[in-house]
Amino acid sequence: MADTARIDLLDPAEVARLGGIEIVAAGVVEGFLSGIHRSPFRGFSVEFTEHRAYQPGDELRYLDWRILARADRLFVKQFEEETNLRAMILVDTSRSMAWRGAPARLTKRAYADRLVAALALVLLRQRDATGLITFDEAVREVVPPRVRAGQWARLVRGLERTPDGGGTAAEAALGRLTSLLARRGLVVLVSDLLFDRDLALTALRYLRHRGHHVIVLHVMDPAEAELAAAPEVRFRDPESAASVVVRPRELARAYRDTVRREIAAWRTTCRRHGILYHHVLTDLPFGMALRLLT
Amino acid sequence: MTFLHPVALLGLAAAVIPALLHLLERRVPPEAEFPPLRYLSEAERQSARRLRLRHVLLLLLRTGLIVLIVLAAARPLVPAPAAAPLRGAAGHQRTALVVILDNSVSSGAVADGRAVLDRLRDAARGSLAAAAASDRVWLVLADGVARAGTREALLATVDSAAVSPRRLDLTAAVRDAARLVNAEPLEGREVHVMSDLQRTALGPGQAAVARGVRVLALAPGSEVPANRGVGAARVSDGAVAVSIVGTPGARPAAVTLRVRGREVGRGLAAPGSTLSMALPPGVGPGWWVGEAALDADELRADDRRVFAWRVAPPGQVTASSGAGPFVAAALAVLEQGRRVRRGSDVVIGDRLDGGAAVSVVIPPADPTLIGQLNRALAARGAHWRLGSGGTPGPVATSAVEGIDGIQVTRRYRVEPTGDGGRETGQGSTVLATVNGEPWLARDAGVLLVGSRLDTAWTALPAAPAFVPFVDALVNRLARGEAPVSELEGEPGVQFRTHGADTVGAIVSGPDPRESDLTPAPAALVRDVLGAEVLDARALGAARFAGGGKTDASGPLLVLALLLAAVELGVATFTR
Numbered sequence: 001m002a003d004t005a006r007i008d009l010l011d012p013a014e015v016a017r018l019g020g021i022e023i024v025a026a027g028v029v030e031g032f033l034s035g036i037h038r039s040p041f042r043g044f045s046v047e048f049t050e051h052r053a054y055q056p057g058d059e060l061r062y063l064d065w066r067i068l069a070r071a072d073r074l075f076v077k078q079f080e081e082e083t084n085l086r087a088m089i090l091v092d093t094s095r096s097m098a099w100r101g102a103p104a105r106l107t108k109r110a111y112a113d114r115l116v117a118a119l120a121l122v123l124l125r126q127r128d129a130t131g132l133i134t135f136d137e138a139v140r141e142v143v144p145p146r147v148r149a150g151q152w153a154r155l156v157r158g159l160e161r162t163p164d165g166g167g168t169a170a171e172a173a174l175g176r177l178t179s180l181l182a183r184r185g186l187v188v189l190v191s192d193l194l195f196d197r198d199l200a201l202t203a204l205r206y207l208r209h210r211g212h213h214v215i216v217l218h219v220m221d222p223a224e225a226e227l228a229a230a231p232e233v234r235f236r237d238p239e240s241a242a243s244v245v246v247r248p249r250e251l252a253r254a255y256r257d258t259v260r261r262e263i264a265a266w267r268t269t270c271r272r273h274g275i276l277y278h279h280v281l282t283d284l285p286f287g288m289a290l291r292l293l294t
Numbered sequence: 295m296t297f298l299h300p301v302a303l304l305g306l307a308a309a310v311i312p313a314l315l316h317l318l319e320r321r322v323p324p325e326a327e328f329p330p331l332r333y334l335s336e337a338e339r340q341s342a343r344r345l346r347l348r349h350v351l352l353l354l355l356r357t358g359l360i361v362l363i364v365l366a367a368a369r370p371l372v373p374a375p376a377a378a379p380l381r382g383a384a385g386h387q388r389t390a391l392v393v394i395l396d397n398s399v400s401s402g403a404v405a406d407g408r409a410v411l412d413r414l415r416d417a418a419r420g421s422l423a424a425a426a427a428s429d430r431v432w433l434v435l436a437d438g439v440a441r442a443g444t445r446e447a448l449l450a451t452v453d454s455a456a457v458s459p460r461r462l463d464l465t466a467a468v469r470d471a472a473r474l475v476n477a478e479p480l481e482g483r484e485v486h487v488m489s490d491l492q493r494t495a496l497g498p499g500q501a502a503v504a505r506g507v508r509v510l511a512l513a514p515g516s517e518v519p520a521n522r523g524v525g526a527a528r529v530s531d532g533a534v535a536v537s538i539v540g541t542p543g544a545r546p547a548a549v550t551l552r553v554r555g556r557e558v559g560r561g562l563a564a565p566g567s568t569l570s571m572a573l574p575p576g577v578g579p580g581w582w583v584g585e586a587a588l589d590a591d592e593l594r595a596d597d598r599r600v601f602a603w604r605v606a607p608p609g610q611v612t613a614s615s616g617a618g619p620f621v622a623a624a625l626a627v628l629e630q631g632r633r634v635r636r637g638s639d640v641v642i643g644d645r646l647d648g649g650a651a652v653s654v655v656i657p658p659a660d661p662t663l664i665g666q667l668n669r670a671l672a673a674r675g676a677h678w679r680l681g682s683g684g685t686p687g688p689v690a691t692s693a694v695e696g697i698d699g700i701q702v703t704r705r706y707r708v709e710p711t712g713d714g715g716r717e718t719g720q721g722s723t724v725l726a727t728v729n730g731e732p733w734l735a736r737d738a739g740v741l742l743v744g745s746r747l748d749t750a751w752t753a754l755p756a757a758p759a760f761v762p763f764v765d766a767l768v769n770r771l772a773r774g775e776a777p778v779s780e781l782e783g784e785p786g787v788q789f790r791t792h793g794a795d796t797v798g799a800i801v802s803g804p805d806p807r808e809s810d811l812t813p814a815p816a817a818l819v820r821d822v823l824g825a826e827v828l829d830a831r832a833l834g835a836a837r838f839a840g841g842g843k844t845d846a847s848g849p850l851l852v853l854a855l856l857l858a859a860v861e862l863g864v865a866t867f868t869r
Binding site for chain 1: 323324325326327328329330331332333334335336337338340341345348
């Protein structure tokens with residue numbers, strides 16, 4: 001009986017049919033938070049939780065000198081946050097996000113909207129100031145981080161107001177973010193990452209350097225992970241209109257390897273810079289995706 | 295390499311199918327949106343070389359697969375390893391075999407102390423005995439007929455084959471035999487020629503033996519007898535011309551002439567010469583049969599030749615004043631020699647005599663009378679008339695001896711009436727021409743001459759052949775000849791009858807070319823017949839060897855299967 005209430009663990013496309021973003025997100029969060037009574041997000045407070053490896057940019061005052069003395073290794077102490085967190089969620093609304101590999105699935109944008117709404121609700125319920133930036137090739141919508149009543153509704157409206165855009169340029173949105181997050185906080189980038197990795201990483205590293213916690217949520221349709229189509233297809237990029245003729249059966253293995261290499265490269269690079277990276281397919285239940293973020 | 299089913303090679307055109315499919319498949323692919331195009335481009339860039347190699351490899355494999363299957367369907371024959379040719383139950387590959395046993399007249403010669411036919415028969419028997427039940431076998435004798443049958447039946451035919459009076463054209467026989475075996479879908483195709491390989495037995499042209507057909511010829515014996523034979527014996531104007539044929543350089547032979555069994559003359563002649571022997575004078579009218587015979591030599595079949603001729607009673611001839619003085623003088627000579635008598639059976643003149651059975655008409659001296667003469671000819675039912683003046687030229691004829699080449703200076707064209715030039719009926723004949731135009735024609739009891747028999751018109755009256763010409767004109771040509779035709783066969787004569795009358799004769803005898811026993815050189819045999827000339831022992835070793843050829847369709851199919859497996863592997867594991 002309990003499982004039937006946990007819509008956060010159902011198929012995302014099925015869950016999306018229950019209603020709009022608010023209803024779905026609320027339902028997902030209800031299921032997700034049942035049994036969780038403490039904030040899963042780690043901040044810098046007085047209650048020690050765990051160690052993690054030192055990353056350039058970490059404040060030296062949190063360095064654990066005793067471990068350094070004993071093992072000659074650099075670790076910093078993490079503490080459970082008790083106070084308000086300032087979180088900004090960046091949502092990629094470019095044209096490529098409005099794509100899905102099968103009619104029975106959600107588009108990447110629809111999946112991202114619902115997941116972001118649920119995440120925002122979780123944060124706001126913990127009295128964390130949460131804001132939103134949507135972007136494609138430019139910043140489209142900005143909701144500054146607040147914790148006041150009605151903030152979640154504003155965030156949801158912000159998502160709904162943003163139409164599907166054109167190209168993608170995450171670095172502009174990340175640059176804008178720095179002016180909105182004066183204090184250290186949490187930055188969550190939700191995107192299909194189909195843009196220049198080096199430019200985006202430069203911006204993310206800068207945020208990390210400013211002391212922000214950065215999480216990259218790589219949203220991908222299952223059809224983007226495995227190539228399967230007619231014997232010969234002309235594939236066209238919805239953003240640039242560039243096209244290429246391929247035989248999917250011939251190229252499937254090489255494509256799969258390329259995607260895996262790309263994901264691995266993102267994961268490795270992010271880890272190297274203290275950025276959390278998660279790869280999410282759009283058929284993953286929202287609750288499991290939320291759990292990745294916590 | 296030869297093929298049992300070469301038509302199947304047309305299927306090689308199918309080898310372009312993979313390339314065509316490759317091109318057609320790439321025409322207009324469907325379009326689809328795909329955001330991670332950068333991953334796709336990267337994957338393609340990294341795989342481009344591998345994919346290009348894969349495409350070329352698959353194309354080659356598929357094309358090769360089709361080519362191999364088509365080649366296998368054509369059933370190619372390739373040289374087989376000596377140790378492992380495809381062999382039937384009798385120890386040789388299945389073979390289509392034609393044995394040509396040349397039992398023509400010349401095979402009756404005796405060489406090396408035995409009949410040539412016996413030697414040929416032994417060799418033919420050897421080839422047939424070596425054949426297996428799985429082989430297809432034919433036997434060709436001098437009649438040129440290919441006899442199919444079981445090995446035992448053909449062996450019996452060989453045993454019973456005697457010397458035939460017929461000549462065998464070896465070139466034609468080998469050509470037909472090669473076509474016969476080439477049409478058989480068997481691995482081996484052979485023609486064995488058991489012949490004395492006379493040079494004269496090789497007909498015109500070449501046998502044009504298809505590739506893949508082996509022709510093996512038994513080499514002629516070491517001894518070639520110097521033979522002489524009677525090639526022809528023809529009666530003409532009281533004499534018989536006997537042509538002696540045979541091996542060039544053979545010494546002269548005694549010729550004996552017999553009429554109705556009685557010796558009437560003897561002579562000596564060498565091969566290549568013609569002996570003219572007078573027939574006994576005073577033989578009465580009627581059909582006469584004689585023979586010219588030589589002393590016996592190694593080939594008896596051509597030592598005797600029969601001839602026949604008809605002796606007609608002297609013609610009763612009248613020459614009108616318009617015939618001219620030369621004709622009158624010639625008739626006087628003939629009358630003295632009792633070749634003609636005075637009478638009205640044949641009338642020579644420049645107009646038609648209604649009472650004569652046969653008229654020899656020469657043009658009138660006065661040109662204005664030509665029209666009158668033509669009307670009279672038409673009224674008589676003749677199909678010839680005198681036309682305009684013709685050009686001078688020499689006489690050309692084979693009907694009358696001695697006048698060929700004699701100059702004609704003036705003449706009228708002898709033209710057919712009605713639908714000019716068409717056959718004017720039985721008995722209507724052109725006997726001599728000038729410049730290709732009729733000059734002497736016979737039709738319906740009329741002999742029409744294009745020139746007056748006068749030295750102002752032709753040199754004929756001044757020639758020695760003039761009297762024999764007039765003799766032939768009135769005794770033979772005007773009264774119609776009783777034809778004597780010749781036929782290849784046993785020496786003999788047959789008479790043709792019509793009612794109670796004998797209207798002709800057929801004399802038969804061997805082909806004179808059979809008398810020359812000179813064998814053709816091996817090089818010529820190879821060139822004309824495409825044959826390997828082998829002695830009996832070598833022939834026995836070479837027969838059914840088939841050039842060591844074997845059907846390669848099996849290995850080709852295995853190779854095709856391997857290729858198909860490789861193609862499947864490449865198509866599956868290189869994606």
